[in-house]
Amino acid sequence: MPKFTINGQEVEARDGQTIIQAAxxxxxxxxxxxxxxxxxxxxxxxxxxxxVERMPKLTPACATVVTExxxxxxxxxxxxxxxxxxxxxxxxxxxxxCPVCDQAGECRLQDYYMVYGLHTSEIPLGMxxxxxxxxxxxxxxxxxxxxxxxxxxxxxxxxxxxxTGELQFFGRxxxxxxxxxxxxxxxxxxSGNVVDICPVGALTSRDFRFKCRVWFLHGADSVxxxxxxxxxxxxxxxDGTIFRLLPRRNPEVNKSWLCxxxxxxxxxxxxxxxxxxxxxxxxxxxxxxARWDEVIASINSRLKETAAAHGxxxxxxxxxxxxxxxxxxxxxxxxxxxLGATRFEFRLDGEDRRVAEREDDLLRRTDxxxxxxxxxxxxxxxxxLGGIEGAISAARAGRIKAGVIxxxxxxxARPGDDAAEARVAELVRSLEYSVVLAAHEADWQSAAxxxxxxxxxxxxxxxxxxxxxxxxxxGRALAPDGGSRPAWQVFALxxxxxxTEPGWTSPEQVFExxxxxxxxxxxxxxxxxxxxxxxxxx
Amino acid sequence: MKKTPKVVNVSERAERESSFAKELLGPLVGMSVxxxxxxxxxxxxxxxxxxxxxxxxxxxxxxRGAHILTARDDGTPRxxxxxxxxxxxxxxxxYIEPAEHPDPLIEKYPARxxxxxxxxxxxxxxxxxxxxxxxxxxxxxxxxxxxxxxTLWDIKRLMSRAELPEFGLxxxxxxxxxxxxxxxxxxxxxxxxxxxxxxxxxxxxxIRHVTFEPDKD
Numbered sequence: 001m002p003k004f005t006i007n008g009q010e011v012e013a014r015d016g017q018t019i020i021q022a023a024x025x026x027x028x029x030x031x032x033x034x035x036x037x038x039x040x041x042x043x044x045x046x047x048x049x050x051x052v053e054r055m056p057k058l059t060p061a062c063a064t065v066v067t068e069x070x071x072x073x074x075x076x077x078x079x080x081x082x083x084x085x086x087x088x089x090x091x092x093x094x095x096x097x098c099p100v101c102d103q104a105g106e107c108r109l110q111d112y113y114m115v116y117g118l119h120t121s122e123i124p125l126g127m128x129x130x131x132x133x134x135x136x137x138x139x140x141x142x143x144x145x146x147x148x149x150x151x152x153x154x155x156x157x158x159x160x161x162x163x164t165g166e167l168q169f170f171g172r173x174x175x176x177x178x179x180x181x182x183x184x185x186x187x188x189x190x191s192g193n194v195v196d197i198c199p200v201g202a203l204t205s206r207d208f209r210f211k212c213r214v215w216f217l218h219g220a221d222s223v224x225x226x227x228x229x230x231x232x233x234x235x236x237x238x239d240g241t242i243f244r245l246l247p248r249r250n251p252e253v254n255k256s257w258l259c260x261x262x263x264x265x266x267x268x269x270x271x272x273x274x275x276x277x278x279x280x281x282x283x284x285x286x287x288x289x290a291r292w293d294e295v296i297a298s299i300n301s302r303l304k305e306t307a308a309a310h311g312x313x314x315x316x317x318x319x320x321x322x323x324x325x326x327x328x329x330x331x332x333x334x335x336x337x338x339l340g341a342t343r344f345e346f347r348l349d350g351e352d353r354r355v356a357e358r359e360d361d362l363l364r365r366t367d368x369x370x371x372x373x374x375x376x377x378x379x380x381x382x383x384x385l386g387g388i389e390g391a392i393s394a395a396r397a398g399r400i401k402a403g404v405i406x407x408x409x410x411x412x413a414r415p416g417d418d419a420a421e422a423r424v425a426e427l428v429r430s431l432e433y434s435v436v437l438a439a440h441e442a443d444w445q446s447a448a449x450x451x452x453x454x455x456x457x458x459x460x461x462x463x464x465x466x467x468x469x470x471x472x473x474x475g476r477a478l479a480p481d482g483g484s485r486p487a488w489q490v491f492a493l494x495x496x497x498x499x500t501e502p503g504w505t506s507p508e509q510v511f512e513x514x515x516x517x518x519x520x521x522x523x524x525x526x527x528x529x530x531x532x533x534x535x536x537x538x
Numbered sequence: 539m540k541k542t543p544k545v546v547n548v549s550e551r552a553e554r555e556s557s558f559a560k561e562l563l564g565p566l567v568g569m570s571v572x573x574x575x576x577x578x579x580x581x582x583x584x585x586x587x588x589x590x591x592x593x594x595x596x597x598x599x600x601x602r603g604a605h606i607l608t609a610r611d612d613g614t615p616r617x618x619x620x621x622x623x624x625x626x627x628x629x630x631x632x633y634i635e636p637a638e639h640p641d642p643l644i645e646k647y648p649a650r651x652x653x654x655x656x657x658x659x660x661x662x663x664x665x666x667x668x669x670x671x672x673x674x675x676x677x678x679x680x681x682x683x684x685x686x687x688x689t690l691w692d693i694k695r696l697m698s699r700a701e702l703p704e705f706g707l708x709x710x711x712x713x714x715x716x717x718x719x720x721x722x723x724x725x726x727x728x729x730x731x732x733x734x735x736x737x738x739x740x741x742x743x744x745i746r747h748v749t750f751e752p753d754k755d
Contacts, residue, residue: 097645098669099618099620099646099669100619100644104620210619210637210638213620213621
């Protein structure tokens, strides 16, 4: 544990830590382009030069390991002059086309120019070395060679993280440019990450291209709903529309990366139409719109009648592995405490088996639900029943009369999805009385006795438990669409329908109740579920 | 310490300085201005009023009237849909929808550019914010229409302004910095004789070089 001094402040660094890492931990910002915490050190941009006592020249902070007694200065005139010079060189051939550049507003060139540069450009636009613009690099990336500062982050990402090695430098001197061989598209499953790690506007997103200027966006911290890995993401939205998903750095789960499927998963939320109000199947079998309070009261009384008439075993609860822990907890509590139901299931397609199964070596897993482990921990599996197939046959045989079913379509599509949805539809058709909670409309929902609109992934605050049992907090980006409500709130209303329980008014309260009553979640505070999340025993 | 106010007695001084000539002739001197003015009006030398709308007042060169979108040499809009104007706009009246331009050197152009003239407060911030001199202002004041839809000016309306020769260009602080051009030929505005003259002490040149002192720390 070497002790060193930075800007007069004595700090203890960890063994093997570089100056830039140690400085970041105590909040000293050292400008950099090529350094990235999850990529190998390259030291080519020369922006992170710092003054180290008894070293003859300025030294790059990203490539210098802290040693005992080192005295570092990051803000004296010598360093500032050097950084200003480096920045001026980086901007020599920069086209300054910020008005059309999607990076504007989150561009390191802009940021550092305002802090360190503020010089007048000596090179008029006509004298600059022009390179190629708007190069199509596949479905995720657009390349502009002029804006590049040649930091090689993207090259190192493709070489060391995905191991595909598509990107490389071409040319010499002023004419060096980033590119792929013969402009072949960047088609690995993680190509969107090069856009995030590009500190300037050289690599920009194909999907987000010209959609919105970044300063209009509001960010909400969330967890990707695309698979059971549960990568930390930020949902960037404006006026009720999601514009992009960006990875948040979580060293324990996804580092700084996010797969392309997960990145694009928010488009699934806006495909198809949403259910906007509760619907009840009338006497003629036609679903008609109804008010929430009436629907809640009628569901509660009808389910109680069923439980009284046919025994508590006649009610089944089908949870969803895409619902939050809070929703599933109240779902189970309502059915088991109020109605005495003992039959619960959430598996539509072997989620428990596939929850930790890897799809590739980096992040993706074959189970495309964010909360399969959470559903398992809450005990939503019934070994006797024989999965949803068993539930269908039991319903056909008349052993199960009523069911409460949560169905949320997976955000990342896989060929088995339609079959899984068909099984849910079949169960709904076989039941005498069915309450379906869903976000998006589907044809089979007309068979449901009651259809309740619930919030989609981006509209509900809660926690998800990933494949390794890591509970992670996901915030709410948008307000629930139309008349839909978060699923936890629907069950809180059902629990309060008798007027016997004070009820839960926020997801925090639900989490607290869950931490009290579920053994797996015991003694876990909600604040612990924030980055990087808390792991429970699997 | 409290200061005692100095008292000046004007009545004493007025009494001391008053004279017969001042008492009697003073008002006559004043009246002569009034009479001269009246004679000018009666003889038609100057107009106290103008015959609007046949005649209009000549507004200042910096008048902030209805907006103009300037064009490139080939007649396409100079605007690159950077949203600077929409960001600066305090009335939130600019709506832009960008699209991919076939020329990679231009890259981006507005497929839609609407200004809600009823919401606009004519502050000119959009003109100040524009990095391309793509939006400037005219001296046009008459934005009347029979329906609200007509007051939502789209890109076509903002670019081809048939009524522009009549009114002339207005606020355009960066005219000399870039080679933007207006899609219409301007004709010389006829000068009207008016009661009183508009004199401009400052002109557009004085506000051109506004520099920002970044925070030093």
